[in-house]
Amino acid sequence: MPIQQPSNQIKLTNVSIVRLKKGGKRFEIACYKNKVQEWRNGVETSLDDVLQISNVFTNVSKGEVAKSNDLQKAFGTSAVDDVVKEILKKGEVQVGEKERDHDLASLRKEIATLVAEKCVDPATQRPYPVGMIEKAMAEAGVSVKAGKNAKSQVAETLRLIQGHSTLPIQRARMRVRVVVPAAEGERLQEQFRALAESVEKEDKGETWETIMLIEPSQIRGINELLQKECKGKGRVETLTFAATADNN
Numbered sequence: 001m002p003i004q005q006p007s008n009q010i011k012l013t014n015v016s017i018v019r020l021k022k023g024g025k026r027f028e029i030a031c032y033k034n035k036v037q038e039w040r041n042g043v044e045t046s047l048d049d050v051l052q053i054s055n056v057f058t059n060v061s062k063g064e065v066a067k068s069n070d071l072q073k074a075f076g077t078s079a080v081d082d083v084v085k086e087i088l089k090k091g092e093v094q095v096g097e098k099e100r101d102h103d104l105a106s107l108r109k110e111i112a113t114l115v116a117e118k119c120v121d122p123a124t125q126r127p128y129p130v131g132m133i134e135k136a137m138a139e140a141g142v143s144v145k146a147g148k149n150a151k152s153q154v155a156e157t158l159r160l161i162q163g164h165s166t167l168p169i170q171r172a173r174m175r176v177r178v179v180v181p182a183a184e185g186e187r188l189q190e191q192f193r194a195l196a197e198s199v200e201k202e203d204k205g206e207t208w209e210t211i212m213l214i215e216p217s218q219i220r221g222i223n224e225l226l227q228k229e230c231k232g233k234g235r236v237e238t239l240t241f242a243a244t245a246d247n248n
Contacts, residue, residue: 015052017060020091023074027066028057028094029087037149039088047084056083103146110150111157112137118216119158120172132167140164173197173213178222180234182208188229195221211239 015030030052038044047054056066068078075083095103112133120127140160144153161169178192185208193199196212203209214222219236226234 015060017094018087018091019094020087023070025066025070025074026058027071027074027083027087027091028060029055029084029091030057030060031088036088036093047081050088051084054080054084056080056087100146104144107146107150108134108137108142108144111142111144111153114150114154115157115161115169118154118172119169122168122170125172127172128167128169133161136161136165136167136169139166171215174216174219175200175211175213175239176219176222177209177211177237177239178226178234179207179209179237180226180230182206184208184230184234185210188225191225191229192222195225 016033016036017028018031018036019026019028021027031050032052035044035050039050044050056071058064058066058070071078071080071083075086077083109130112130116128116130116133137157137160141164142157142160158169158171161167180188182204185204189202189208189210192210192212195218196214198213200211200213219238222236226236
């Protein structure tokens with residue numbers, strides 16, 4: 001006869017475990033990898049898509065399910081969904097050393113890729129290979145933060161590379177075209193020029209048109225000028241990033 005497993009034991013593999021200690025006991029839930037952060041960021045809203053199984057455990061690795069009266073004592077409710085939401089919100093994600101190292105390496109690569117996409121060599125206006133960015137990150141002592149996504153770490157990474165590595169680097173410039181009625185162009189041209197790193201050309205006719213190189217962050221200032229001063233009668237177009245501007 002087959003050996004009967006205890007009814008409160010469930011075996012799970014390839015899980016991301018979230019643990020919360022409360023009321024003197026340990027409670028765990030078994031989630032799909034990457035879904036915990038998506039839940040916390042508000043990207044994922046369905047518990048069914050976060051949990052591998054809708055249950056609360058005292059020990060996921062042993063498959064031991066928490067008892068209802070223990071949930072009631074610790075959380076004031078035995079409703080699994082309510083307990084799960086609190087554990088998701090307040091619990092700590094348990095990560096093994098190998099998995100942590102792999103995740104940090106992947107995050108580091110993602111940050112380097114984003115920096116490479118957004119930045120150029122000031123001398124050639126060409127982007128660097130990702131591998132060169134990774135070497136500069138190491139030289140600059142960049143320490144990636146596991147709890148933050150790659151995009152949010154780009155600005156700090158660039159600042160460290162610029163200040164503490166030998167790699168010359170700057171943000172890529174955007175080439176934009178601004179078109180407004182001629183009268184508005186004459187009135188606002190100095191304000192537009194102040195937002196530009198350089199002006200490639202200006203044309204005046206029925207409309208005033210300029211092509212400028214700007215830092216990407218200045219696109220907001222241009223849009224605000226257009227909305228405030230031109231009342232929807234002007235427009236801005238992104239042509240290219242300056243990484244290819246020297247070809248034209």
